[in-house]
Amino acid sequence: MFELDLRSRAPVYEQLVEKIKELIINNVLKPDQQLPAVRVLASELTINPNTIQKAYRALEQRGYIYSVPGRGSFVKPAVPGNNMARLRALETELVKTVSEMRYLGVPPQEIITRIKMQLSEDEGGKLDD
Amino acid sequence: MFELDLRSRAPVYEQLVEKIKELIINNVLKPDQQLPAVRVLASELTINPNTIQKAYRALEQRGYIYSVPGRGSFVKPAVPGNNMARLRALETELVKTVSEMRYLGVPPQEIITRIKMQLSEDEGGKLDD
DNA sequence: TAACTGTATTAATTTAATTAGTACAGTTAG
């Protein structure tokens, strides 16, 4: 289900968090869908169950999944306008990324174009001013 | 000159790299401007000179500064279209950030607007289609 | 020459991630 880079400086549990978050955001894992059990995923990835639990706990704290003792862990349906702290962080991230692209010589026009392409893949929304 | 968070899980030298990179990108530190000497910055921040050197070495490897033994470390003038690997990483980052903003309920229009605002702060370029 | 620069090296310490092993309580299908 996942691929890990054990040589990376990023902790395995953080890599897991990022991979799973990505699957949720891109709707590969659907709302209320059950995630692999801690022990199952651990044996699949040949790592310790404690590491999986640490990742799941982090995902729960960040609002991406919920866990029910005895039943399992599930994808938490997104509540629009809920995670304001995360939105602020993303805004900051966006500013930094765009600044660095400008610094590296990417024309503003191209940056806008790229983002519009990305947004139009999601849904056929109207993006023209 | 800098502020560090010793409680952060991010290594001090990586925090330094990010802060200095930001100052270079935002043109606070000008091209060929000299950076604080390793020992000077170390005593200012009350951390070990080796940690500063590690940060400077990383910045040099990533193409943001250059160091001359005996003379000092300096801001490396940007060469547009040079750092393609970094550009690809930024593109990926941008896609991820935008995806998550969409996931959290931000309308596409607003994302575009925010980025245009950010870009117009840099220079009075023409951004309208 | 004296005082500055970056750089290198080795050892000790500190901290975090990871593994290992075990245990407990809630859930569920047979």
Added chain:
DNA sequence: CTAACTGTACTAATTAAATTAATACAGTTA
């Protein structure tokens, strides 16, 4: 009811990385 699953908790040992410490060397500069 029971067996097999679930998440969760806890302690101890190990591993890996960051950081500090203490020197040392060579190039630069006033």
